[in-house]
Amino acid sequence: MSLAERILAGEIRAAARLMRDIDDNLPSSRDELRRLFTHTGKAFLIGITGPPGAGKSTLVDQVTATFRRRGKRVGIVAVDPTSPFTGGAILGDRIRMNRHADDDGVFIRSLATRGHLGGLSRSTADVANVMDAMGMDIVIIETVGVGQDEVDIVRLAHTTLVVMVPGMGDDIQAIKAGILEIGDLFVVNKADRDGADRTVRELSFMLEMNHYEESSWRPPVMKTEAQRGTGVEELVEMVESHHDWLKQSGEIDSLLRDKQGTLFQLLLKERLFAEVWGPLQKSGAYDELLDAILARTSDPYSAVDELLAKRLQS
Amino acid sequence: MSLAERILAGEIRAAARLMRDIDDNLPSSRDELRRLFTHTGKAFLIGITGPPGAGKSTLVDQVTATFRRRGKRVGIVAVDPTSPFTGGAILGDRIRMNRHADDDGVFIRSLATRGHLGGLSRSTADVANVMDAMGMDIVIIETVGVGQDEVDIVRLAHTTLVVMVPGMGDDIQAIKAGILEIGDLFVVNKADRDGADRTVRELSFMLEMNHYEESSWRPPVMKTEAQRGTGVEELVEMVESHHDWLKQSGEIDSLLRDKQGTLFQLLLKERLFAEVWGPLQKSGAYDELLDAILARTSDPYSAVDELLAKRLQS
Incomplete structure (x- = not known):
């Protein structure tokens, strides 16, 4: 079989x-x-992202517990783009210690970047597809950070939660600008800390400047204390409201199209590069080419042009 | 001309x-x-990365001032992968307000991700090459975050500084694991805050576990208060020590090779994809292909296979 x-x-x-x-x-x-x-196509995919230290893992743990109480099977893909060299062992260990370890209705998989050629977003999509086919009702994709990889990764989800904490410092404006457009829901976690209400107000204010259409989804800003479970039930309900809205508004169609398009493009990019890269390295041509670039008798721009021209001929 | x-x-x-x-x-x-x-090949490239809120921009400002006092011309590439949609306007504005605005010896350029097709690391390398050719003695590449994009970006530098702040929360272990191998120097900024010495000790401890060879560079952990300029002079001297070590040890040769290799691969990846992607979209074939995937009469894996096979034939 x-x-x-x-x-x-x-x-x-x-x-x-x-x-x-x-x-x-x-x-x-x-x-x-x-x-x-x-x-595939049956699972509901939830993306959870946000800067380091926001308490995402604890929140994922609580959200999972809530879905379990409702009888849903939950898959978790914990993506760790911050560990390009360690293979994500640390995040993996942390995750494995969680309280769902003995629950058959929860399946957890950690993924980490393996070096320079990327492919992390693509393998995240693949793993989410396996969990979907396995019959998981919910697939949670958790990722640390707010860079391009994370944007690719959250594009795979139906609903994206952005988790923040009160008072994150100077770069907060820059972060907010980047994440405002990827979040369907905003969560200010560790809401017992000083400045939580201010962060909620600031986020709400920035979101209001977006000028939503009458019919669009307006991302709510919610408060949680994941450590104690406070606000998690409400959060899960809001996630389900977003899912309902996607279906009722018909937005789900273009979203599903985008999701498949993202996976297709990631696969295509990876395969196209691999096709050329393998032979180039094995034949020793790559080394010669670098020698010429370092000697300044060639340059990377011409080297790529020549390679592409040669491929067209053969 | x-x-x-x-x-x-x-x-x-x-x-x-x-x-x-x-x-x-x-x-x-x-x-x-x-x-x-x-x-190109004359400028000394310094990469500065670290999580949001670490005070990198202020530190870059101070490091720039120090190099200026030594008569060096400084180029700054401020890379903002956190703003995939806003085009980096916010970071750009912040940067433009800095105190080097009227100094001819400082040239600043902000870059931000423009959507899904990436290319940010490649354009960073291109812009750094322009600054190098312009005669900048120092090119500082500043980037927010610690994901895969940032790893690609810092690979373009001769010396990489990783900036941290005291007490960054739960994810700190995961971050550290990822950045330990990319940093040539570690900076605990905002060192007047509680827990600074503890963060220095933890970082030093994790670095010691790396088992360096006798002849290798051992990344130092330094303290700064960029806001007041404390520790910046020492930091710049350490950066220059690393540069000297690179040259004396001969490590610079493999480093330069890697740098050019990175740029070549980024260019190649981008061009290969663009070559296929343009015609695919324009011809309407992409839309048909997505229709089939959504109807589950095809799947992304087969679609890529078929596309590659068709290309081989024609």
Whole structure:
């Protein structure tokens, strides 16, 4: 039996195995994903992002507990773009210590950047697809940070939560500007801290400047204390309201289209590069090319042009 | 006269113009960069990264002032991956208010992500090359965050400073793990705050676990209060020590090779994708393909395979 068939039959170990293969970027994993694809599209994907120190992991833990009480199965993809070299072991360990470890209705997978060639957003999408096909009702994608990788990653979700904490310092304006447009819901966590109400007011004010259409979704700003569970129930209800709004407004159609488009583009980018990069390195041509660039007899711009021209000829 | 010639003749306006063209990804900008390339390789590139709120901009300001007192010309590339939608206007404004605005020996350029196709690391490298060719002695690349984009960006520098602040919360372990290997120097800024010494000790402890070779550079952990300028002089001296070490140890050769390799790969990735993406969108094939994926009669994995196979045939 293929891994895909075993996964569809409910075998957890097969899912874990396929996720490892995805991480290692084995070509066989693409065949399995292809087989699983018709079984995707049922899960509701929630993206959770925000700067380091905002308490996202604790919040994910609480949100998961709330969905579990409602009888939903929850998959969690914990993406850690901050650990390009350690392979995410630290985040992985932290996650594994959480209280859902013995719950069959929760499946957790950590992902981390593996070096320079990227592919993290793509493997996140792949893993979310496996969880979807496994029958998880909810898939939570948690990611640290607010850079381009994170934007790609949250584009895979139906609903995106941006988590902030009171009083984050000078760069807060810059962060806010970037995240205002990716958040469907804003959460000021650690709301017992000084300045929580001010952060809520500032966020609300910046959101109001966005000039929403009559029919658009207006992102609410909510307060939580994830550590104690305060505000989590309300947060989950608001997430479900957003989901309802997506369906009623018909926005879900363009969102699903965007989601598939994102995955397609990520896959395409990765494959196109791999196709050229492999032979270039193996043949020694890459080394020669760098020698010429370092000697200033060539330059990176011409080297790429020449390579593309040569490919067209052959 | 070409823009490149005007830049080499010292015309600032021509440099600003070319940087705009780079931002807009005009093909003509590649020709200009090619012309400038033989004039690059003289500037010393310093990368400065770290989480939001660490006070990087103030530190860059102070480091710049210190280099100016030593008679060096300084270029600053302020990269803002947190503003994918606003085009970095906010960071740009903040930067423009700084005290070097009237100083001819300082040239500042802000860059921000423009949507999903990336290219930010590549345009950062391009802009740094222009500043290098303009005759800037020092080029500082400042970036917010610690994700994959930032790793790509700091790979462009000779010396990388990672800026932290005391007591940053739960995710600090995860951040540290990711940045330990990219920093040549660690700076605990806002060192007048509680917990500064503890953060210095923790960082030093984690660095010691790295088991450096006898001959390797051991990243120091330094304290600054950028707001008041405390510790900045010492920091700049340490940056220069690292530069000296790079040259004396011969490490600079592999570093320069990596730097050029990074730029080449970024360019290649971008061009390969653009080559396929443009026609795919224009012809309407992309829309058809998404229709099929959404109807589950195709899937993203097969769609990419088919596209690549078709390209091979034609």
